[in-house]
Amino acid sequence: MARSMHVRRPATLASLAAELGVSRTTVSNAYNRPDQLSPELRRRVLDTARRLGYPGPDPVARSLRTRKAGAVGLLLTENLSYAFRDPAAIGFLEGLALACEDAGTGLLLVPANPEREDVASVHRAGVDGFVVYSVPDDDPHLAAVLERPVPTVVCDQPDLGTVDRVGIDDRGAMYELARHLISLGHRRVGVVCMRLARDRNDGFVTPDRQHAAHFHVQRNRLSGLAEAFSEAGVDWSQVPVVERFDHNTASGASGAAQVLDRDPQITALICTSDVLALGAMTEAARRGLRVPHDISVTGFDGIRAGEEVGLTTVRQPVLEKGRAAGKLLLDTNERTRPRSVNLATELLIGKTSAAPRGGAEERWFGP
Amino acid sequence: MARSMHVRRPATLASLAAELGVSRTTVSNAYNRPDQLSPELRRRVLDTARRLGYPGPDPVARSLRTRKAGAVGLLLTENLSYAFRDPAAIGFLEGLALACEDAGTGLLLVPANPEREDVASVHRAGVDGFVVYSVPDDDPHLAAVLERPVPTVVCDQPDLGTVDRVGIDDRGAMYELARHLISLGHRRVGVVCMRLARDRNDGFVTPDRQHAAHFHVQRNRLSGLAEAFSEAGVDWSQVPVVERFDHNTASGASGAAQVLDRDPQITALICTSDVLALGAMTEAARRGLRVPHDISVTGFDGIRAGEEVGLTTVRQPVLEKGRAAGKLLLDTNERTRPRSVNLATELLIGKTSAAPRGGAEERWFGP
DNA sequence: AATTGGTTCTGAACCGTTACGGTCCTTTCA
DNA sequence: TGAAAGGACCGTAACGGTTCAGAACCAATT
Numbered sequence A, B: 001m002a003r004s005m006h007v008r009r010p011a012t013l014a015s016l017a018a019e020l021g022v023s024r025t026t027v028s029n030a031y032n033r034p035d036q037l038s039p040e041l042r043r044r045v046l047d048t049a050r051r052l053g054y055p056g057p058d059p060v061a062r063s064l065r066t067r068k069a070g071a072v073g074l075l076l077t078e079n080l081s082y083a084f085r086d087p088a089a090i091g092f093l094e095g096l097a098l099a100c101e102d103a104g105t106g107l108l109l110v111p112a113n114p115e116r117e118d119v120a121s122v123h124r125a126g127v128d129g130f131v132v133y134s135v136p137d138d139d140p141h142l143a144a145v146l147e148r149p150v151p152t153v154v155c156d157q158p159d160l161g162t163v164d165r166v167g168i169d170d171r172g173a174m175y176e177l178a179r180h181l182i183s184l185g186h187r188r189v190g191v192v193c194m195r196l197a198r199d200r201n202d203g204f205v206t207p208d209r210q211h212a213a214h215f216h217v218q219r220n221r222l223s224g225l226a227e228a229f230s231e232a233g234v235d236w237s238q239v240p241v242v243e244r245f246d247h248n249t250a251s252g253a254s255g256a257a258q259v260l261d262r263d264p265q266i267t268a269l270i271c272t273s274d275v276l277a278l279g280a281m282t283e284a285a286r287r288g289l290r291v292p293h294d295i296s297v298t299g300f301d302g303i304r305a306g307e308e309v310g311l312t313t314v315r316q317p318v319l320e321k322g323r324a325a326g327k328l329l330l331d332t333n334e335r336t337r338p339r340s341v342n343l344a345t346e347l348l349i350g351k352t353s354a355a356p357r358g359g360a361e362e363r364w365f366g367p
Numbered sequence C: 001a002a003t004t005g006g007t008t009c010t011g012a013a014c015c016g017t018t019a020c021g022g023t024c025c026t027t028t029c030a
Numbered sequence D: 001t002g003a004a005a006g007g008a009c010c011g012t013a014a015c016g017g018t019t020c021a022g023a024a025c026c027a028a029t030t
Helices: A013-020 A024-032 A039-052 A059-066 A080-084 A087-103 A120-124 A140-147 A170-184 A207-211 A216-231 A249-262 A274-286 A304-308 A318-330 B013-020 B024-032 B039-052 B059-066 B080-084 B087-103 B120-124 B140-147 B170-184 B207-211 B216-231 B249-262 B274-286 B304-308 B318-330 B359-363
Strands: A071-076 A106-110 A130-133 A152-155 A164-168 A189-194 A241-244 A268-271 A296-298 A313-315 A340-343 A346-348 B071-076 B106-110 B130-133 B152-155 B164-168 B189-193 B241-243 B268-271 B296-298 B313-315 B340-343 B346-348
Touching (some): A024 A039, A059 B120, A071 A140, A080 A087, A087 A274, A087 B080, A120 B059, A130 A318, A164 A318, A170 A268, A170 A346, A189 A249, A241 A249, A249 A274, B013 B039, B071 B140, B071 B318, B087 B106, B130 B140, B130 B318, B140 B152, B170 B296, B189 B274, B241 B249
Parallel strands (some): A268 A296, B189 B241, B268 B296
Antiparallel strands (some): A313 A346, B313 B346
């Protein structure tokens, strides 16, 4: 109130030091190393700071000098808001947030609009590292992240060999689920899966597209299915596989409808996520098909809503996955070569899978 | 490969400029203003950058110079991970993320451990503004945010007069809900509410504590109830109000149990959130009480799970709230005086509220 | 009296970039 | 042919801190 009638420019550490007649170092120490100056001086610094409206050291300037941003970036393939719609993504976020919290680090959600090729948001993100969660292999944002000179953990992605990775054995887990259905006697099945690439392709999927899928997770789940059923003598190229771009129950329902329209004889509907499976069950009910008496339905993820209806599925530890990703990233130990972590999954046999009507034996010889 | 055998220090814009024999400005322009230099030179700059492993301008240095962080900070009262458990919070996050996405801005989740008084995370956050979501009035993190010289929007908080605010009319909405119950004939009711302050107090709430509640939202909802029931001739100080620190269905159930143990005669159980209400319904069922025949149960928020069971509640536009907060913060117009936005709510009369057993008339004269 | 040790404070270098206000050279047009 | 316009590039000065090696001072020890 005394010195300057009008604060033309906001106070800085330097101006505060000048006002006090001490060095900038001392002011800095007042905030960061209280033991480096006398209590009286420190108090004087802080008092003057308050009087001048100095809000404390600027975070960005500090980050520049210390080379630490105090935050990790999260890159998602979807619109930022998608993450808050998908139960599995939410679980992942929660785990990651937990790890960040433990480390006192912020979590920066990087806007990565999949529509646009604009990767500026990745370049502008002031972070100490990145977590990349389930983006297509050819996503330009992923490429941009990999060019940044900060540690990175990819999640639900192929092992790049150059950065840490955490995920599950999608292929193995789905293989196991398929074995379960096969042992029940299912041979004529249909599949509803999530998007396989960046382009929208709501419809049947060719074997080519299955192999070339840009989403690691979906590619491997389909591959696990194909392997198991092929071994069981099923010609996988004849199995109806339907893809949906949007991931919600409505997609699950319409996908199931498309499969059932193509082949009403199928005895099991395999979905690559629980959300899709829940939609599929709605569609089955709409058609008067009883689950599992008339048709079996399976999912993947192990979300709460699925649990409540006794969905047969693969439970994956989504929260742990997020936490593991964060731990890996924030682990300050000397980085040797990139680590790769696979978390355990669990086959959950619920009330939505059973032997096909007519019994397993009856179908044992037919295709 | 030619010039330097070993890259001792990572390339910077300056070193790149030196290598090329051009000014730093030119290199900067190559990235930020392509029109400011010839295409050939720009290509040469970018090629050399690639060769030297220069990853492009450092985001933090850029932020320092431009005075823009490209991110907004979100402060939550709870552990970061809490936000991903509560449906209303998730909706808010989604809306906020949407607004950020539109603006191409990042969203930084600031770790604010409510246990510790450590506000360093607020000081360290490199952001262009803050959104504060439902923290107690006396939260030190909130105070720290308000000291930062950046625009701030508070949400579900009292109007501070100094910063923008968005919220709903909690008191009015709850008053209306109370009127609904009163008109049905309910006079003997119980309440289960969320935490009222930073300290854990799982149990009955004195009128004093109700008035002094540090959570604006809870304080106003209770106040709306008290007003309506007092007007209807009910002595509010005698109404059992139970508080729960944790916000989940288990709390709702145990809270309901505590209320019912105290007064088994109540005809309606009013919960200040849907999550609590769902728990309360579980507890009612456990006791063999049919809803709404034996007891009415109401919530607040309008979450999906409540909708599915036909919960009588107040629907509030959580997503819109988040979006509005983001819009307010990112609105670059000249800031005049702080704005205050109230979003509309809607009383949703579902299947969990009905006239008390014995009819309204019978009770019309008694307390 | 000289040395030692500890505390408190300082000076200067550095972090990597962009804003600002030029200069210089070439082209265009009356 | 000279003036004006425009394109391409540059130099300097911040941006707001942190860090580290000392300097200055004082008390205690040798």
